Amino acid sequence: MGEYRAGNWVGAGRPFMISFDNVAYNYGGGELLSDMTLRLAPGSFHFLTGPSGAGKTTFLKLSYAELLPTAGHVTLFDRDVHGLTRDDVAMTRRRIGVVHQDCQFLDHLSLTANVALPLTVAGRHTGEGDLADLLAWVGLDKLSAALPPSLSSGERQRAALARAIIMGPDVILADEPTGNLDWEMSLRLLTLLVELNKMGKTVLVATHDLNLIRQAKSQVPARVLRIAKRRVQLSGADL
């Protein structure tokens, strides 16, 4: 007998990528998020919506152990984040690619070095060819030597996506990846995320762009999680 979890009907005992159990988070000024319970099954595609300030970024930070829940349990790859050592957190982050809202590049390193940073800090190396292929896939092959401050926001977002997936993560989290991109560029980025999902990656995209969600739904069976009244709810299919 299965049970319904966000995104899918799943059999009992099946491992989840990310699980929240009665999770609450409080920055100190009262609970921002309360009593959230949900599961992200492998291969699922979710959007996370809600007005600005609702706690989307906070939710994502809970999902890659940047923040620890003030109540309840966050489980990443079957391990409670409360039990993770700092090294465990580092290892877990190698399995979760994050496109941060503000990209988080090292401005003194070239685009290539920034994209390859997760490999570098993991002490791994990739072929020049693989790196070039990845940059070509996000359309940045001409800019490999550029420094991040010289890039446009669309280029930065695509570079951030390239960096998020270079380790071959199981999960991709993107925080408003199309935040300040024009429609055409947004679609391009969405296409990349959809492609990754079709390769089997679990994708969660925080956005308040309803047009983007509608567009995505025509390409993948995406589900929408909405943050409202401090809770995360599975939204209806009427978007």
Add this chain to the structure above:
Amino acid sequence: MKAVLASVLARLVPAEPADAVVPPSGHTAWLTSFTAGAMTFLAVFALALSLASGCLADRWSAALERTATVRLSAPEDQIELQLTAVLGVLATTPGIESARALTDEESRALLEPWFGPDLPVETVPLPRLIEVVEDGSGYDGTGLRQRLAAEAPGAVLDDHTRWREPMAEAAARLRLLGLLSIGLIGAAMAAMITLAANASLAATAQVIKVLRLVGARDAYIARAFVRRFTLRALTGSAAGAIAGLVGVILLPAAQPAGGFLTGLGFQGAGWLWPFVLPPLAALVAFVATRAAALRTLRELT
């Protein structure tokens, strides 16, 4: 000089990838080198002081051979009588192991440096010398003098080496102080390097945050700082050690008249000791930076 050493070291210790991703952090670099250099410079002198006073203490202690002399001058007809009396007194004094009158030949040998070999011992009225050997428990000098005065008025006790005893003790104390100074210098350097490392880490907080976000372990990030500070301490300390050695070499050479102050230098294998300081400074920097980095990383992210 420093640049050459740094480049040699860079080749011996190949750069970590972490070095490339953590940008160098400006002013703390020279602060670390300078501190290590200045501290090592001081440590060289503390070391010289310590070794020289150690030598002195040993030399003076050895000189305290626990011997004294009784000089006996008396009219010809009384001399043998008084000699017997002196030997009798000495034999019954607690703390004295043995006493023996020197022969004429021995007296002559002692006096030769002053009067030449042709001294006519027979014609010149020489004092008789009695060598006294203590048994180590010490004797009461004042009491002995009083008893000698009573029984042999021509006898004078000369415990010439005794004045050195407090000097030898002072020299030993000085050696201890020198070693303590080196310890304090090391601790001060560790404190300074910890502060510099913390400042450097704080200045690089944004980079560290990004590195943590992309999955860097603390040890990886710490290594970039540890390696940098260790190399800086090593090069700075090497420069300080060389400067300190030059300073010691330029001190006036040891002279008997100058006593302790002119003896402040290294002897023989002692010259190797200053070369221990730079690796020691590097070790201190390594430990201090590693501790600071791992602690600060926990606070930063």
